Amino acid sequence: METTVLLSHSDSKAILARGAEVVRTEREALSMLEDSLDESFVEACRTILGAKGRVIVTGMGKSGQIGRKAAATFSATGTPSFYVHPGEAAHGDLGMMVPGDVLLVISNSGSTAELQAILFRAKAIEVPVIGIASRRQSPVMGSAKVKLCLPAAREACRSNIAPTTSTTLQLALCDALAMAVMDLRGFTHEGMKMLHPGGAIGMRLLPVKDFMHYGISMPLAPAEAPMHEVISVMTSRGFGIAGIVDKEGFLLGVVTDGDLRRHFDSLSSVSAREVMTAMPKCLDGAMSAEAALEVLNDLKITAAFIVETDAEGRRKPQGVVHIHDFVRIGLG
Known part of the structure; x- marks a missing residue:
């Protein structure tokens, strides 16, 4: 097993080199993601655009953090969306998902046990599932109508464990979905202004x-x-x-x-x-x-x-x- 290399706090060059290595690793993975986009991405965009309800986003752990951000981005760019925690879903929050919605499931392994309840519910009420995972042969992908498979890329962690590269890929893919759907909707500058009346964005858009x-x-x-x-x-x-x-x-x-x-x-x-x-x-x-x-x-x-x-x-x-x-x- 590869061992962790400790950095000396006094070795500035080594610290900078390690930082650059992480950025390089994730940049190369993003390039792989760009090259991997295919008709499944198009189908995912069309599925979201055609939904009569909301985009329900779910994921566990670090994937859940990405899911929260994805839901916020969708909502801010013209696609109503919210995040549902898989654990809370199994204790009553499954009722937040209704026919007409689309379920976006994010899981690096695709085998997260906590996702089973919400996947079963989606199937029962015929809510289409868009799966984002790195393993095509996994429970999440098996339940998904649209499969968005992340490219095989090492984590930036030397032990290849800590979610780093994988979460960067998830974030970029969700942003790509949100931006493509935004353009398909014709969501304009005026729409952004209506949804962002406050904060720095609101000031930038202020007439x-x-x-x-x-x-x-x-x-x-x-x-x-x-x-x-x-x-x-x-x-x-x-x-x-x-x-x-x-x-x-x-x-x-x-x-x-x-x-x-x-x-x-x-x-x-x-x-x-x-x-x-x-x-x-x-x-x-x-x-x-x-x-x-x-x-x-x-x-x-x-x-x-x-x-x-x-x-x-x-x-x-x-x-x-x-x-x-x-x-x-x-x-x-």
Whole structure:
């Protein structure tokens, strides 16, 4: 039997080498998984998509931990799902599974005894089973309508015992199922936004109109205004920018700190129209915070107006955002 090689805490190179070895082992196994995907994967996706009920995920031990994550990912991407612990299932929770559901069973060996009760129940009520295991000839695979067999790969553990490579493969395969079904459903950015109103994801998907500055907070000045008035607007509002508008309130251009520097010698004798940068880049109010921040970063600007465009292509300012607003909501 292969013995465990102990690392010395003072041997940095050996520690790094061991870490790299683990990552390499799991990366190679993932490549094997990619190459092994076949029509069974397609059938699994179609089975999940066609379910009238939920995707019930189960697994024991480390496979159960992967199952919990898989159920959360399915639910977050448009496929109602929840995890059922096999032990609890045998003590009444079998009632959580009903006809119309799909049962996704995760087991590295495929022989986990605790799974028998939920597999028997699925057969009794004609719930299709999707099995994920590394042994095709196993009870889980024998009960499965769709068999997703993991490639034969060593665990990263030197004794080939601790679930490492196998759980990485399970996780990746479940993610692949969830993402493929998400695309088959046509689950869009809007759907993600509805299911993720809070946390970092919620902030990334937040429409820019929901945190823009509007009304009297907008730094606006008439096109014929003398520059000392424009500079006063820029200073008092604190955005480092002024929107220059026509008599009907449509945006003609912007004046920025850069424009002031370029026209420094003539500021006392020119109007806003003569200094402004015409047709500036603007944002749509429905644009996500993440997308809006990307625009600002790509253009290397610190503020932008949110506009509404009419049938004639004229742009009416609705609000303004500054790079600091994105930091305030946890982005940037």
